[in-house]
């Protein structure tokens with residue numbers, strides 16, 4: 302069976318509602334973030350990130366993005382604070398990017414996109430038994446979104462871009478141990494937060510989004526390394542370069558965007 306959705310003309314975001322009607326739901330992601338309309342919420346404290354380098358396991362090409370998986374068998378790597386009632390365990394992180402510098406992120410800020418967006422995915426292991434269960438619950442997942450802006454070389458992103466050639470094709474994976482994603486965070490953890498969804502099918506409305514205001518800076522060369530990846534497997538004849546794997550902003554509907562400055 303495999304996934305029958307993608308980012309192309311026929312199977313892309315505008316067609317996902319046919320197999321996944323929740324695509325037109327009330328809390329879909331991403332959204333266009335309008336800073337002036339974000340409500341300051343005094344109950345929102347700072348977020349705390351505790352990441353342990355020993356929990357990283359592997360890096361893989363799943364045919365939609367490049368994903369780094371973590372050992373989530375205990376609370377060594379968690380996010381807490383901010384809008385969250387308890388710690389959420391780090392499960393994976395992945396990226397979305399464009400074909401050129403000015404677009405590629407999923408969230409936009411006052412209509413402006415970034416070159417890429419990093420998603421650090423965490424799940425509520427206090428309330429739910431498995432990641433899969435959490436992924437269908439309204440407070441099951443917490444995704445930390447970080448914008449990537451084109452500029453100078455990023456000191457640590459090399460650790461990832463240097464191994465992308467090993468996961469060029471869909472279905473390929475390799476060891477990726479000893480990586481601490483803390484090195485991918487910007488200096489300032491001020492954030493916007495709102496209730497949303499997965500940004501790819503099955504589009505479950507199970508994500509508490511925490512989007513950092515400050516982007517990290519990566520070079521055009523480093524961004525270009527992501528584009529050596531393929532949507533397609535090694536055996537498939539048509540080579541499909543992996544790029545523009547982002548969903549455009551969705552209606553905010555009855556939601557309130559909150560901020561912690």
Ligand SMILES: CCc1cc2c(cc1OS(N)(=O)=O)CC[C@@H]1[C@@H]2CC[C@]2(C)[C@@H](O)CC[C@@H]12
Pocket residue numbers: 420422432433436442444498499500501502503505508
């Ligand atoms: C939030 C990160 C995340 C999780 C998942 C997807 C996509 C995701 O990326 S995103 N961009 O952060 O929304 C698509 C596949 C989903 C998975 C959550 C768990 C599942 C729903 C599995 O149960 C079966 C398919 C899985």
Ligand SMILES: [Zn+2]
Pocket residue numbers: 395396397420500
């Ligand atoms: Zn994502």
